[in-house]
Amino acid sequence: MTRIRREVLTLPAAELGPDNPLPPLRPLDEVHRIDDRDRADMPRDMARGLGYAPLRSLLPVRLRDGYDRTRAPRALDALVIENDRLRATVLPGLGGRIASLLHLPTGRELLYRNPVFQPADFALNGAWYSGGIEWNIGATGHTTLSCAPLHAARVPAPGGGEMLRLWEWERLRDLPFQVDLWLPEGSDFLYVGVRVRNPHEHPVPTYWWSNIAVPEEVRVLAPAEAAWQFGYEQRLRRVPVPSYDGIDRTYPLNSPYAADYFYDVPDGRRRWIAALDAAGRGLVQTSTDVLRGRKLFVWGSGPGGRRWQQWLTEPGTGGYCEIQAGLARTQLEHVRLDPESEVSWLEAYGPLDTSPAGEWPGAVRQAEERLEAVLPRARVEAAYARWRPHADTEPGEILATGSGWGALEVLRAGWKLPGTPFPESTLGQDQEPWRQLLRTGSLPAPRGPEPAGATPVAPHWRDLLETAPATWHAEYHLGIAQWHAGDRAQAVRSWERALPLAPARWPLLRALAVADEDDGHHARAADRYADAFTDLCGAERPEDTDRVAQRTALGREALEALLRVGRTAEARAVWERLPSAVRQRGRFRLLEAELLLAEGRRAEARAVFDAGFEIADLREGSRVLDRAWARLTDEPLPARYDFRMRPDSA
Structure with a gap:
């Protein structure tokens, strides 16, 4: 059964540095927007999701841009979840990311495990890092919690043993969420139960994508014959799978430029996605049907994509792509979470061995049959049903502490959130002025001559x-x-x-x-x-x-x-x-x-x-370097400055 222990992971790591002290009043710098001309050809539900409450501002969150690129060995706190088949290494201080998922009988690493910690400007609020499995909540893009601490604790697992619970208060949408991870005895699959709650008396736009980094020398399989392709030229179009323009795009290195492929999985089909190498070994992710979307992200084989790969890790360590799963068909959509309601689902991650080669329908059918043999769809549904009563179980031993913002909101509204406590003991210096405002009706003066702290901006x-x-x-x-x-x-x-x-x-x-x-x-x-x-x-x-x-x-x-x-x-x-x-x-x-x-x-x-x-x-998708170079000279852009993620003509 699941065992949980503490560990220290030492990596060459850059310093995160201080947050930007200026409130982010400028419009959100988000590259994932589409040309309005593309909306006419979309399904109605997709068009509604694309237009539903897109994020306009980062407030109340601060920008995280104080990091550098000077790496030195640094100790990162880790929590290890292990049975006799799998070992998952979780970083509670860095968004609860699963940095490694090791299959013990074969010694195979199932994820792309980044050998360094190097922040880069990909999260909605800046600092983000590549590798592993990340939990994206909030709005289109990488979560503002990418490099932030989460609360973590031991909880009894369904069927016995221990479960690792991660939870926090997501501030862009004002929602609490939890991620429960456990390994049933003898299981080759890590189970992940996720719940997002809306305690408010009004609906809230919701977003979730689980992003899984895997080595890019693979073929990605999913049960779909078409996909919605989105590139950094900001066009969204429906394309056939696996090939269009004469190129099989299910091999990540075949695409010349960075792009997203949101697979159009038919209703009723099992939800899954797999990345398999030429020998037929790799990772599969599956879930209950609430987690509807499946996606492949590729960096592409062009010089810009290669430069980004070097930028995010160590040169010579191999590239990666991402396979992903989300609440909506695409990451450009948000879904409505009704007042005083919640949404939950179960995911499973584990090894899959089957050949990815050959014609698409046969390769997909063979992979799906193999998945059904090692992890039947009914077993995933049953595991979800067994987990749901445990979602409200109060945590036991606290293993890590997140922010005090959830405690402030619970203190203000008096909410009861079984399973995810936000006690007053977690309130800190950032929350103290607002606690005083709640108690006295006055905002206390700052100690110095300048305004203190970030501003809660909810109504x-x-x-x-x-x-x-x-x-x-x-x-x-x-x-x-x-x-x-x-x-x-x-x-x-x-x-x-x-x-x-x-x-x-x-x-x-x-x-x-x-x-x-x-x-x-x-x-x-x-x-x-x-x-x-x-x-x-x-x-x-x-x-x-x-x-x-x-x-x-x-x-x-x-x-x-x-x-x-x-x-x-x-x-x-x-x-x-x-x-x-x-x-x-x-x-x-x-x-x-x-x-x-x-x-x-x-x-x-x-x-x-x-x-x-x-x-x-x-910034992801930024053209500042190549445009500045073009103002200086007509010479080709040097490779060290080439971060272009789209064709020059786009």
Whole structure:
């Protein structure tokens, strides 16, 4: 039966660094949007899901962009789940990811196990890392919990033994969720029970995809004859499976560019997806029918895809693709979770041995028959039925602790959430001002001259802020909540009321600058950014980690705003006031090249590229490098800067 133990996993790992201290007021930088022309040819339910409450903002979550690319051996806390057949290694401090799934009798690693921990800008809020099995909840894209701690505890498992429970409060949609992992005695399959709850009195858009990284030298099989293909040119189209344009796309390396293939599994068919190597060995994932979608993501064989593979791991360690399973047909959709309801399902992960070669219908049929032999569909349904009563079982020994945001919401609403406790003991410094607001009706003043902490933006918190005494601090946070709600004019009024009262003006000037940009007033935004940066640099405070993070984040936005309106002298003044260590970061080396180019110093801008730099937080799908290079020269883009995920013509 399942045994759970602690372990320390030591990897070459980069530091996560501090979160971005500026509230993310700008529109969400999300590449997974489609051309409206494609909607006409979609099934009605898909079109509805695509239009249902897409995420517009990251609030109340902060950006995580303080990481670097300097890796050193670091110890990561791990929890190991094991029976005599499988060993799963879970990282509770990094989103509860299953970093490894080892089949003990054969010694085969069933997943792509990344030999390093290297954050990159793929999560909705920045920091994400590749490899293993990740649990994506929230909205289209990788979860904001990718590199965040989850709560973890031992729970009795169905049939005896132990179960590992992971749970947290997802803040983008304000929903609690849990993931229960266990290994029945003698089982070659890891069982995963998932539940997402909506305790609110209103419906909530919901999103879930389980993403499984596997080596890319495989063929991916799924019970479908067609797929919805989505590429970084932002077109969604229905294509035949396995081949279109004369290429069998079920072999990941056959595709030249990165793309998603959402398999159109017919109603009534068993839900499963498998990745098998040339010898017929690999991993299969299956589930109860609620987890409807199945997907293949490929990086492609082109230079951009190869560069991303190197970027996310160690060169020479082999590439990977992802097989995935989700609540909707595609990741571009959200589904409605009714008031005071929940959705749950069971997944199973394990080895599959069957040849993937040959004609598609025969290969799929053979794989499905083999899956039915080793893990009958009825057994998965029965395991789900046995697990459901255990989902409410209260945790035993606490093995890891997540955030205090769930405790704050439970304290506010008095919810009872059996199986996923959020005790007041988990409240921390970030939640303390809001706990005081609940108790006293007033938001306590920060210790320093600047606003403290992130802002809860849900309607109930906005209501509390509107009735609290109108201090500059309360007005600042109220403006953020109003901005998130779409009441932009009222947000500006709140910030303007706070500005003359605030001991530090720069946070409010920056917020007003973002509002100016949103209204198209770029010159006024540049004025305010310049004033904000001057105010920040003029304050007498030690250059501690928080201070450097503030100057880094505000300096970047100020430089971009000033360059946008051609005010190069002021941009140069901001550049000169940045700490020297910040100016050496890759993101700022690119800004230096753009500043030099704006000043007419083309040769010096080219020299920045020739010297070489790496942008640690280069965004998924970003074209900043190849476009900056194209402004400098007609020469081919050097391989080290080639992260293109779509054809140049797209």
